[in-house]
Amino acid sequence: MSSTATPAYDELAATYRRIHHLxxxxxxxxxxxxxxxxxxxxxxxAAALAEMCTLxxxxxxxxxLGRHLAAAHVEPLGDLEHANLREMRRLWQTDTALxxxxxxxxxxxxxxxxxxxxxxxxxxxxxxFAANLQEVVAVVRxxxxxxxxxQGCSRYEALMGQYEPGLSTATVDRVFGELRQWLPGLIRQxxxxxxxxxxxxxxxxxxxxxxxxxxxxxxxxxxxxxxxGRLDVSAHPFCGGVPEDVRMTTRFSExxxxxxxxxxxxxxGHGRYEQNRPRELLGQPVSLARSMAIHESQxxxxxxxxxxxxxxxxxxxxxxxxxxxAQPALAPANLQRLLxxxxxxxxRVDADEVSYAAHILLRYQIEKxxxxxxxxxxxxxxxxxxxxxxLLGVDTRGNFKDGPMQDVHWPSGLFGYFxxxxxxxxxxxxxxxxxxxxxxxLDTRIAAGDLQPVFGWLHDHIWTQASRWPTDELxxxxxGEPLNPAHLRTHLExxxxx
Amino acid sequence: MSSTATPAYDELAATYRRIHHLxxxxxxxxxxxxxxxxxxxxxxxAAALAEMCTLxxxxxxxxxLGRHLAAAHVEPLGDLEHANLREMRRLWQTDTALxxxxxxxxxxxxxxxxxxxxxxxxxxxxxxFAANLQEVVAVVRxxxxxxxxxQGCSRYEALMGQYEPGLSTATVDRVFGELRQWLPGLIRQxxxxxxxxxxxxxxxxxxxxxxxxxxxxxxxxxxxxxxxGRLDVSAHPFCGGVPEDVRMTTRFSExxxxxxxxxxxxxxGHGRYEQNRPRELLGQPVSLARSMAIHESQxxxxxxxxxxxxxxxxxxxxxxxxxxxAQPALAPANLQRLLxxxxxxxxRVDADEVSYAAHILLRYQIEKxxxxxxxxxxxxxxxxxxxxxxLLGVDTRGNFKDGPMQDVHWPSGLFGYFxxxxxxxxxxxxxxxxxxxxxxxLDTRIAAGDLQPVFGWLHDHIWTQASRWPTDELxxxxxGEPLNPAHLRTHLExxxxx
Numbered sequence: 001m002s003s004t005a006t007p008a009y010d011e012l013a014a015t016y017r018r019i020h021h022l023x024x025x026x027x028x029x030x031x032x033x034x035x036x037x038x039x040x041x042x043x044x045x046a047a048a049l050a051e052m053c054t055l056x057x058x059x060x061x062x063x064x065l066g067r068h069l070a071a072a073h074v075e076p077l078g079d080l081e082h083a084n085l086r087e088m089r090r091l092w093q094t095d096t097a098l099x100x101x102x103x104x105x106x107x108x109x110x111x112x113x114x115x116x117x118x119x120x121x122x123x124x125x126x127x128x129f130a131a132n133l134q135e136v137v138a139v140v141r142x143x144x145x146x147x148x149x150x151q152g153c154s155r156y157e158a159l160m161g162q163y164e165p166g167l168s169t170a171t172v173d174r175v176f177g178e179l180r181q182w183l184p185g186l187i188r189q190x191x192x193x194x195x196x197x198x199x200x201x202x203x204x205x206x207x208x209x210x211x212x213x214x215x216x217x218x219x220x221x222x223x224x225x226x227x228x229g230r231l232d233v234s235a236h237p238f239c240g241g242v243p244e245d246v247r248m249t250t251r252f253s254e255x256x257x258x259x260x261x262x263x264x265x266x267x268x269g270h271g272r273y274e275q276n277r278p279r280e281l282l283g284q285p286v287s288l289a290r291s292m293a294i295h296e297s298q299x300x301x302x303x304x305x306x307x308x309x310x311x312x313x314x315x316x317x318x319x320x321x322x323x324x325x326a327q328p329a330l331a332p333a334n335l336q337r338l339l340x341x342x343x344x345x346x347x348r349v350d351a352d353e354v355s356y357a358a359h360i361l362l363r364y365q366i367e368k369x370x371x372x373x374x375x376x377x378x379x380x381x382x383x384x385x386x387x388x389x390x391l392l393g394v395d396t397r398g399n400f401k402d403g404p405m406q407d408v409h410w411p412s413g414l415f416g417y418f419x420x421x422x423x424x425x426x427x428x429x430x431x432x433x434x435x436x437x438x439x440x441x442l443d444t445r446i447a448a449g450d451l452q453p454v455f456g457w458l459h460d461h462i463w464t465q466a467s468r469w470p471t472d473e474l475x476x477x478x479x480g481e482p483l484n485p486a487h488l489r490t491h492l493e494x495x496x497x498x
Numbered sequence: 499m500s501s502t503a504t505p506a507y508d509e510l511a512a513t514y515r516r517i518h519h520l521x522x523x524x525x526x527x528x529x530x531x532x533x534x535x536x537x538x539x540x541x542x543x544a545a546a547l548a549e550m551c552t553l554x555x556x557x558x559x560x561x562x563l564g565r566h567l568a569a570a571h572v573e574p575l576g577d578l579e580h581a582n583l584r585e586m587r588r589l590w591q592t593d594t595a596l597x598x599x600x601x602x603x604x605x606x607x608x609x610x611x612x613x614x615x616x617x618x619x620x621x622x623x624x625x626x627f628a629a630n631l632q633e634v635v636a637v638v639r640x641x642x643x644x645x646x647x648x649q650g651c652s653r654y655e656a657l658m659g660q661y662e663p664g665l666s667t668a669t670v671d672r673v674f675g676e677l678r679q680w681l682p683g684l685i686r687q688x689x690x691x692x693x694x695x696x697x698x699x700x701x702x703x704x705x706x707x708x709x710x711x712x713x714x715x716x717x718x719x720x721x722x723x724x725x726x727g728r729l730d731v732s733a734h735p736f737c738g739g740v741p742e743d744v745r746m747t748t749r750f751s752e753x754x755x756x757x758x759x760x761x762x763x764x765x766x767g768h769g770r771y772e773q774n775r776p777r778e779l780l781g782q783p784v785s786l787a788r789s790m791a792i793h794e795s796q797x798x799x800x801x802x803x804x805x806x807x808x809x810x811x812x813x814x815x816x817x818x819x820x821x822x823x824a825q826p827a828l829a830p831a832n833l834q835r836l837l838x839x840x841x842x843x844x845x846r847v848d849a850d851e852v853s854y855a856a857h858i859l860l861r862y863q864i865e866k867x868x869x870x871x872x873x874x875x876x877x878x879x880x881x882x883x884x885x886x887x888x889l890l891g892v893d894t895r896g897n898f899k900d901g902p903m904q905d906v907h908w909p910s911g912l913f914g915y916f917x918x919x920x921x922x923x924x925x926x927x928x929x930x931x932x933x934x935x936x937x938x939x940l941d942t943r944i945a946a947g948d949l950q951p952v953f954g955w956l957h958d959h960i961w962t963q964a965s966r967w968p969t970d971e972l973x974x975x976x977x978g979e980p981l982n983p984a985h986l987r988t989h990l991e992x993x994x995x996x
Contacts (some may be wrong), residue, residue, distance in 0.1 A: 021549035024542060028530055040726040041743030044522060051519035177844070228538040245539030282542070363548045 008071035009081060011064075011282060012088055019059050020199050020283035025293065026052045031247040033232040035493055057103070060095040080286065080468065086465050088167060088283035097150045098143060106143060110413035111136040117411040126400040130377050131412075135378060136413050138369060144371055144415075156371045159416030163292040164423070166470050169368065172419050175485040176361055182391040184391050187355050190342045190496045202329040206257040214257070215250060215324040218316065222302060223455050224269045225246075225275055237263045239270035239299075243282060246271045257324070258338060261316075262303055268303030270295060272455070276463035287466045290474055291419065296424025297431060298462065298476050304353050304425065305432045305491070308339045311447030340495065344392035346402040353425075354492055358391040360422040363407075367415050380404045427475070429487035430474060431458065433481040507579060508568035509562075510586055511782060517557050518781035522740050524550045532732040553981065555601070558593040560683040578784065578966070585783035585965050588663060595648045596641060598875060604641060607633040608911040612912025615909040624898040627909075628875050633874060634911050635868060642913075654869045657914030661790040662921065664968050669919050671759075673924065673983045674859055680987055682889050685853050688840045688994045697835050700827040704755040712755070712821040713762040720766045720800060721953050722746075723773055735761045737768035737797075744769045753812060755822070756836060759814075760801055766801030768793060770830050770953070774961035785964045788972055790915065795929060796960065802851050802923065803930045803989070804952060806837045809945030838993065842890035844900040854989055856889035858920040861905075865913050871981065878902045925973070927985035930957065932977040 004167055026049065033045050069092060072085055098106075113132035120129045140159070147158035156167045199320050216231060229246035241247030248267045252260045281287035289295050306312050310332070317332040328334065342352045348359035366383055369375040375383065384404050388394045396403040404410075409417055432454075436442045439453040446454070461478040468474075475483055502508055524547065531543050536746035570583055596604075611630040618627045638657070645656035655667045713728060727744035739745030746765045750758045751899040771787055779785035787793050804810050808830070815830040826832065840850045864881055873881070882902045886892045894901040902908075907915055930952075934940045937951040944952070957982055959976040967971075974983055 018549060019545040024546035025527045025550060028527050028543075029523045032526055032530060037743060038725050038728060038729060041740070044742040045526075048519040048522035051516060052523060073686070081544055184607075225538070227536050227538060230534060242539070244542040245535060258643055466608075 004070045006072065006075040006077060008068040009075050009077060009085065011068045012072055012085070015059065015062075015065060015068075016088065016285060017283040021058060022052065022056060022059075027240055027242055028245075028247070031240040033250075034236070034238070035232040035247070035249055041086065052369040055096070057100075059199055060091065065092060066096070080281075082284035083286050083468050084281075085286070086470075087338045091285055093150055094147070094162060097147050100147070101143060102139065106139045106413060109139050110411065113413075114408065117408075121401045121405045124399070126381065126405065129400070129405055133377055133410060135482050136411065140413055140415050141371060141373065146465070154372065156368045156416060159371060160418075162373070163417050164471065165291060165422055166472060167291075167293070167419070167423075171483065172364065172423075175420070175483060176364060176419075179357055179422070179488075180361055180391075183354075183357055183361070186489075186492060186496070187342065187344060187358065187392065190354055193497065194337075194342060200329040200334050201247075202257070202324075202338070203327060205254040206324050207308065208252045208254060210323045211252050211257050211260055214319060215261060215460070217319055218261065218265060219248075219268050219271075221315070221449075221451070222265065222272070222306075223451070224268050224271055226233065228275055229271060231264065232473050233369075237267055239267045239274065243274045243277045243279075246274050257320075261320075262307055262339070265307040266299045266303035269299035270301075272458075273298040273463050276459055277466050281466070286468060290422040290462075290465070290469075291471055293423035293427060294471065294474070296420050296460065297427035298426035298458065300424050301431055301454070301458065305406075306446070306451070307430050308336070308353065308495070309443075309446055310336050310441050311443055312451075313339060314447055315449055319491060341494065344394055346388075346394060346396060346399070347406055349406075354496060355392060357422045357425065357488075360418050361391060362387040363418040366404075367410070367418065371415055423483070426483060426488045429491040430475075430479050430481075430484055431462070433487045433489065434461075500788075504570065504573040504575060504579070507573050507575060507583065509566045510570055510583070513557065513563060513566075514586065514783060515781040519555060520550065520557075522752070523741055524554070524736055525733040526743075526745070529738040529747075532734070532736070532738075533730040533745070533747055536548070555593070555598075558589065563590060564594070566956065566973060568825060578779075581966050582779075582782050582784035585786070589783055591648055591661060592645070595645050600637065600644070604911060607637050607910065611911075612906065612909040615903070615906075622897070622899045622903075624879065624903065627898070627903055630909060631875055631908060632912050634909065636911050638911055639869060639871065652870065654866045657869060658917060659914075660947070661918055662969065664789070664919060664945045664970060665789075665917070665921075669981065670862065670921075673981060674862060674917070675848070676983050677855055677920070678859055678889075679853075681758045681855055681859070682991060684987075684994070685840065685842060685856065685890065688852055689842065692835075695835055697839065698832050700755070700822075700825040700836075701825060702754065703752040704822050706750045706752060708821045709755050709758055710752050712817060713759060716759065716763060717746075717769075717818055719813070719947075719949070720763065720770070720804075721949070722766050722769055726773055729762065729768060735765055737765045737772065739772075741772045741775045741777075744772050752821075755818075759818075760805055760837070763805040764797045764801035764916050767797035770956075771796040771961050774957055775964050776962050779964070784966060788960075788963070788965050788967075789969055791921035791925060792960065792969065794918050795925035797958065798922050798926035799929055799952070799956065800949065803926050804944070804949070807941075808834050808945055808991070809941055810949075812835060812945060813947055822857060831916075835978045840994065842892055844886075844892060844894060844897070847903055852994060853890060853919045854925065855869075858916050859889060860885040861916040864902075865916065867906070869913055876955070921981070924981060924983045925943040926987045927989040928977050928979075928982055929960070930989065931985045932959075 014209045029045065029049060031040070031140070033049075037045060037272050056256070060141060069085070069089055074141065077085065105432060113136045116132050117129060118469065144155035144159050147201050149157045150354070151158055151161065155159070157167070159170070160169070161166050193306055212231070216226075219231060228244055229241065229248065231248050231250065233251055234249035235251065237250045241250050248264070250264045250267065264375055273295060277287050277289065312331040313336045317330060317335055320335070321330045324330070329338070340353065342354045344355045344358070345351065348356070352358055364382065365387065370377070370380070381400065381404060388403070406484050409415070435454055435457045438457065439445060442453055462474075469477060527543065527547060531540070533544060535835075540776065548851070567583070567587055575583065607630075611634045614630050615627060616790050621823055639653065642653035642657050645659070646653045649656055649659065651659070652667055655665070658667070658670070710729070713722075717729060719722070727739065727740055727746065729746050732747035733747045733749065737744065737746050746762070746769050748758050748762045748765065771793060775785050775787065779848070787794045811834045812830040815828060816835055818833070819828045827836070838851065840852045842853045842856070843849065849857055860882065863885065864873070864878060868875070868878070879898065879902060883894050886901070907913070933952055933955045936955065937943060940951055960972075963972055963975075967975060970980060
């Protein structure tokens with residue numbers, strides 16, 4: 001019936017369009033679950049979303065897809081279609097690697113572990129937590145083995161590949177190895193230097209309505225399209241929805257406004273990436289955001305590179321004073337010091353721009369060894385203490401809840417994700433170094449409120465490129481070199497020691 | 499593999515549970531589309547919902563369902579399972595009656611007609627509208643013919659059956675015939691009588707935030723469970739979501755508050771019906787709300803029977819004064835007069851409790867004749883004028899936009915729905931007559947804020963009965979008699995002439 005020269009490719013494209021439409025409903029219902037849903041709706045929502053998961057898994061692993069993938073390979077396709085086919089094959093490989101029984105055991109053990117963790121963490125109950133985590137690690141190792149066999153790589157690398165396709169442990173070892181050389185020293189230097197700086201704490205309360213308006217004003221400044229998205233509130237901020245309708249969330253506290261504001265700036269980076277993925281290809285794998293590290297590089301471009309830039313902080317300052325009334329703490333120079341205060345501490349999500357990477361170095365080392373079977377769960381607390389001492393000079397002995405129990409990732413079975421945070425910070429510094437080369441007066445432009453050099457570059461080199469190229473090639477095309485952690489060091493030294 | 503004695507029934511139940519889960523996502527995404535979605539999200543949302551419609555239609559018309567229905571018939575089922583099977587068969591009959599080509603033509607012609615109507619109505623463009631409506635009527639007649647052949651009834655009756663299963667045109671002719679005898683005289687009498695009553699208009703503005711809090715307070719008073727639902731804003735108020743998480747909407751104007759308040763009371767009636775459908779059966783057809791007329795009887799019990807009851811208005815009055823500040827217009831007696839003012843007019847949705855039914859008598863007469871082919875679209879304006887004169891003494895000549903072009907129903911292809919509104923008003927009066935027999939001091943109880951006699955009766959006789967019985971049997975079990983329009987007459991005469 002078909003008069004096209006690429007019948008198999010066309011079938012594939014139609015299937016992924018169909019999946020995309022159903023994922024749209026899944027995505028909106030998940031956002032709603034976090035942002036709107038009342039308590040008694042949870043059981044029915046969970047059942048509805050589970051039904052959709054099963055349906056999508058069947059569509060993604062339909063044997064017909066495999067046959068079409070093989071047939072499309074020899075069809076006369078253009079470059080973009082070839083890239084799309086490459087991404088389809090990648091998804092198919094991951095989706096079909098795991099037997100349904102393993103997927104179900106994974107889902108059960110992580111649900112149980114995460115659910116119990118919500119009680120066990122405040123109770124500092126390491127023994128109870130470790131018992132549940134044991135099951136999770138067992139199933140994750142099994143998953144990693146199957147994925148690794150399929151891809152011909154190490155087990156931990158196979159897990160990382162789910163979030164950052166093509167990333168090798170050799171690369172991470174190299175860049176994290178460099179980081180480890182200079183980071184602890186830099187942290188000590190910055191802390192010492194900041195000890196002499198005067199700092200005024202802002203005096204609250206900061207009314208939630210004023211914070212919400214401020215956040216929206218800053219999102220406008222950052223180019224967020226409110227006709228294609230919203231800002232709402234949820235317990236854990238995230239950026240969800242669909243590219244045509246991005247659903248960002250934040251959370252407010254009357255006592256403190258910088259957390260919500262910077263969190264919103266962070267999520268706006270994710271949001272603009274999503275809003276600017278290529279529209280004509282939506283629904284096709286080639287239009288998806290490249291990876292988690294690249295996604296995080298966008299949120300960190302917004303939050304750290306731009307959000308804590310002195311020129312940008314000077315743009316924010318009058319908006320903040322308009323929102324809450326003027327006070328000395330809200331003057332640009334003091335705001336800038338508040339936003340860049342370095343304070344090594346126990347908790348990753350509360351960490352500043354400089355010491356954040358130390359938390360990732362530690363987690364990478366531990367989770368990689370754990371997945372590869374080189375250490376066991378019982379070994380974690382001692383390793384944690386040792387690393388926190390070495391990297392941040394912090395003592396965590398006996399404090400499991402603010403130590404290895406602090407993150408939702410492990411109880412949820414998310415192993416291999418943590419490196420993306422620091423790779424994202426490195427990429428963000430690399431993008432800004434590139435933008436600065438193209439726009440030598442960048443700092444002046446930012447201070448004058450002209451953010452177009454930043455947004456224009458990200459739009460052309462990252463957002464609209466989506467998954468057209470493998471990460472390495474995207475990085476090279478964008479910045480003329482491979483991942484280079486020196487840019488992060490240069491950035492941090494300039495901002496914190498300059 | 500199955501060890502059950504009812505394998506076919508079990509398969510059916512599992513399929514309907516699956517459909518129910520997917521409908522959950524459809525329902526939340528549709529609510530979101532009306533309550534949250536920004537403009538640019540519409541195209542993607544429409545495509546996602548269309549994909550889900552196609553998927554659900556395939557599940558509902560899967561030939562395996564037909565085989566299981568036949569097999570389950572002879573399995574050893576209990577009463578409830580038999581009732582469930584009866585409802586499954588009814589849905590299957592409707593869902594499989596129409597070929598996919600007709601369903602698509604229906605969807606196309608109604609989309610086109612409704613879309614154009616949004617421009618044509620304000621422009622009073624009857625000729626343009628009539629041309630599009632012609633296509634809609636053609637496809638609706640075809641649909642009605644197929645449904646009628648399947649069910650062995652008249653074409654209009656087949657259409658009504660989609661909203662009110664088992665309702666015959668003979669019944670509607672009988673009860674609407676009675677109504678037509680006394681309604682025009684009653685309207686004239688009430689208008690004459692109210693001419694002498696003093697009436698004070700409330701002075702605004704009425705801040706939206708205060709209106710929202712007032713509406714929520716009244717919903718609490720009416721027993722709405724906010725742990726299983728929400729109130730939000732949309733252009734056209736409706737009650738959506740799922741029984742475990744009911745999403746009600748309203749709309750606010752600073753100039754007037756009674757519309758939003760009474761609209762909210764109305765939707766709360768729909769909402770409590772949904773929240774109280776039997777939980778252990780959710781997902782099964784037997785747990786669905788009985789029909790549209792019964793659903794409307796719940797919203798009208800809340801809005802008219804209870805909401806405009808002098809005892810209830812006396813409960814509302816202090817809440818309203820707290821919300822907006824006291825003023826003479828907000829005293830109970832004046833509020834009551836505002837809520838029960840009868841004013842024959844052109845527009846159905848603005849009509850008062852008494853003259854509303856006249857709008858339905860007119861639409862029933864016209865749409866029935868139109869579907870049966872007894873009149874053509876060109877005949878509508880003259881009939882409309884003649885009936886508006888006879889029933890309400892209103893002249894509509896040349897004013898198409900406030901005449902036959904005022905409702906969204908016909909351009910959307912909704913023929914056979916209008917009778918449900920007035921049948922709902924009749925059922926609501928019949929329920930209250932029954933409640934009054936069981937609770938002779940009902941008026942005193944309501945005035946004292948004890949609404950339990952109303953809610954308890956509705957809970958036991960309507961909400962939790964869901965689709966356990968055909969409508970006629972539900973009505974008889976609840977009230978001891980069939981549909982009896984005399985109760986509506988008694989109610990209106992007591993309230994408006996008593």
